[in-house]
Amino acid sequence: MATFRVSVFLAVLAAVFVQATVLEANSPSLAALIHRQAPGTPQYACHENCGNALAAGRAEGHCENSTWIGYYEACLDCALDFDIWKHYEKGVTAAASTCGLTPTPSPSGPASASxxxxxxxxxxxxxxxxxxxxxxxxxxxxxxxxxxxxxxxxxxxxx
Known part of the structure; x- marks a missing residue:
């Protein structure tokens, strides 16, 4: 009886794994996720800056933290260049608003010369x-x- 339960458990576990793999493989964001994960690229660095600005923005006292400020400013400088602001806007805005800041990413391209x-x-x-x-x-x-x-x-x- 115990081997039957183990077999059923393993079968269910395998089915869940297969279903999760199929759902993820069909996800339109999978290619974008893999593309942005290329370490050393400017796009990877931008994701890193925005992600760290979002994550570190949850910590107490982040408004005075020079590391958070650096991530925040770097994120605003690159987020529109790589069209990633839509992924980080809500979290970065929440972190910035507690500091009295209104984040406005820099426009990309030559039209942004000012x-x-x-x-x-x-x-x-x-x-x-x-x-x-x-x-x-x-x-x-x-x-x-x-x-x-x-x-x-x-x-x-x-x-």
């Missing part, structure tokens, strides 16, 4: 325009900005 702020002094870079003005169009200008430590910004416009 003025940067370093040391409180705004700086922008603009390439000179090569377009020749047409008779019906006003001349194209190319701004060049310089800043000072006082926060005063001067703009020089070249026509």
């Amino acid at each position: 003025p940067s702020v370093t040391g409180g002094v705004p700086s922008t870079t603009a390439s000179p325009s090569t377009a020749a003005p047409s008779p019906t169009t006003p001349p194209v200008t190319s701004p060049s900005a310089t800043g000072s430590a006082t926060g005063v910004t001067s703009v020089r416009v070249t026509v």
Whole structure:
């Protein structure tokens, strides 16, 4: 009788294992999961940063923890690049909101070029325009900005 129970138990266990394997193999996210698991890739590092920001954000005092802050900032810098914000948004937002932060991931691609702020002094870079003005169009200008430590910004416009 004991061998019969063991046999039934093993048969049920095997059936559960087979069913779980079939369900997971048919999952559309399986390929994405395997792809993101390539250690050493930027996408893996981004998942690592966002996952650690989410996990470490559950700890008491994470708002003052420099490691959590680093994970949080790195996650916001890369999450849109790899289209993973949808996976981490809820957890990272919950962790950030306890610190009074509203997480906004950086947009990816060349369209995200924007003025940067370093040391409180705004700086922008603009390439000179090569377009020749047409008779019906006003001349194209190319701004060049310089800043000072006082926060005063001067703009020089070249026509």
